[in-house]
Amino acid sequence: MAEGFAITIVGAGVVGCALAMELAGAGEEVLVLEMNHGVSRGENQSTRNSGVIHAGLYYDQRTRPLKASLCVAGNRMLYRFCERFGVPALKTGKLVVATTGAEHAILETYARRAVENNVPAILIHGDRVREYEPRIKARAALLLPTSGIVDAAALLHKLYALASAAGARFVTETRVVGAKTRRDGIEVEVRYRDGARDRFLTGRLVNSAGLYCDEVARMVDPASPYHVDPLRGEAMKFYRTKRPELDVAVMNVYPTPTKTITDRGVYFTVGVHLTPTLDLDGRGDPILGPVVTVGPLNRQAAGKEDYGGEFRPSSEFHERVRGFFPGLEEEDLEPHQAGIQARLVGHADWVVELSPAESRCLNLLGIDSPGLTGALAIARKAREMMLGA
Numbered sequence: 398m399a400e401g402f403a404i405t406i407v408g409a410g411v412v413g414c415a416l417a418m419e420l421a422g423a424g425e426e427v428l429v430l431e432m433n434h435g436v437s438r439g440e441n442q443s444t445r446n447s448g449v450i451h452a453g454l455y456y457d458q459r460t461r462p463l464k465a466s467l468c469v470a471g472n473r474m475l476y477r478f479c480e481r482f483g484v485p486a487l488k489t490g491k492l493v494v495a496t497t498g499a500e501h502a503i504l505e506t507y508a509r510r511a512v513e514n515n516v517p518a519i520l521i522h523g524d525r526v527r528e529y530e531p532r533i534k535a536r537a538a539l540l541l542p543t544s545g546i547v548d549a550a551a552l553l554h555k556l557y558a559l560a561s562a563a564g565a566r567f568v569t570e571t572r573v574v575g576a577k578t579r580r581d582g583i584e585v586e587v588r589y590r591d592g593a594r595d596r597f598l599t600g601r602l603v604n605s606a607g608l609y610c611d612e613v614a615r616m617v618d619p620a621s622p623y624h625v626d627p628l629r630g631e632a633m634k635f636y637r638t639k640r641p642e643l644d645v646a647v648m649n650v651y652p653t654p655t656k657t658i659t660d661r662g663v664y665f666t667v668g669v670h671l672t673p674t675l676d677l678d679g680r681g682d683p684i685l686g687p688v689v690t691v692g693p694l695n696r697q698a699a700g701k702e703d704y705g706g707e708f709r710p711s712s713e714f715h716e717r718v719r720g721f722f723p724g725l726e727e728e729d730l731e732p733h734q735a736g737i738q739a740r741l742v743g744h745a746d747w748v749v750e751l752s753p754a755e756s757r758c759l760n761l762l763g764i765d766s767p768g769l770t771g772a773l774a775i776a777r778k779a780r781e782m783m784l785g786a
Contacts, residue, residue, distance in 0.1 A: 492526065504520060
């Protein structure tokens with residue numbers, strides 16, 4: 398058996414790296430295991446991400462209290478972090494638009510929720526909407542000034558670098574295949590890229606395994622009730638410099654939220670939206686790039702690695718946004734990327750808890766959107782649960 402570690406984190410996504418930074422910075426001995434061939438490389442939720450910094454509007458306190466509180470806290474923490482450490486980010490703001498009277502009424506409901514969640518929001522109408530986005534057609538919109546965009550890959554790499562500098566050790570191309578409770582710790586079994594296996598003892602285990610969080614939870618507790626239903630989201634893109642009618646999306650532009658009913662339950666969706674992208678100017682400062690993404694169109698993924706294959710037809714993306722963005726033509730769209738979220742069956746909120754079967758294991762489960770925005774706040778909460786305030 399290999400040497401032991403005080404704390405082992407499974408998963409080097411944005412939450413795992415943020416927690417490694419927190420724990421190593423507090424003087425803890427930390428090992429981070431990542432199945433991909435590098436941190437900020439490979440296929441996972443953190444690397445295939447739109448980079449939207451959410452304000453915290455969509456999550457009600459009753460059914461999604463963690464998302465409601467940690468998204469708002471994470472929003473503030475993320476902007477401060479990016480400014481301090483030079484991670485490209487822009488506070489673009491967001492418009493959630495209504496094109497009908499019924500949607501306008503829904504926006505008023507969300508305006509009240511913004512107050513409950515302590516999210517700055519202003520309900521604007523007609524000409525005021527066009528002052529912000531002249532080519533967007535809407536009778537009203539909810540303006541969210543704290544929304545923005547961040548370079549997700551740069552953020553992940555900076556968290557990794559800071560955690561490493563604080564003493565955290567990262568081992569990539571290593572998959573956790575077993576975890577067994579022992580009196581003196583948790584025995585972790587891993588498989589390396591070449592197929593070789595090894596075991597080591599850890600004092601505490603953090604399950605931040607993203608799409609595979611349910612599998613790691615069952616290694617520690619075979620009776621764990623959690624199951625990930627992977628949700629594939631596809632995005633198209635267009636170039637706003639192609640012609641004047643497309644010169645849009647200096648902000649995030651979202652439709653009025655809706656609920657989607659499937660055979661697996663009722664799911665909340667923010668809808669297909671427009672997201673600007675980042676570029677760097679000659680001094681290396683972040684500016685808006687020429688690419689605008691359109692998405693996501695969601696569907697149940699064929700599996701947890703379902704990144705390839707055909708995209709939905711561009712006509713379906715165009716149909717979703719043409720009501721509020723009439724200048725876009727179907728021919729303007731081309732495939733951008735597909736991502737997969739770790740949606741927990743039967744759970745609208747994130748699950749952050751000590752394993753009922755093993756108090757030395759902390760589960761961070763179903764960290765789907767807005768996990769990127771909330772990552773620093775999630776990590777802070779996890780550190781407090783492990784080490785105390």
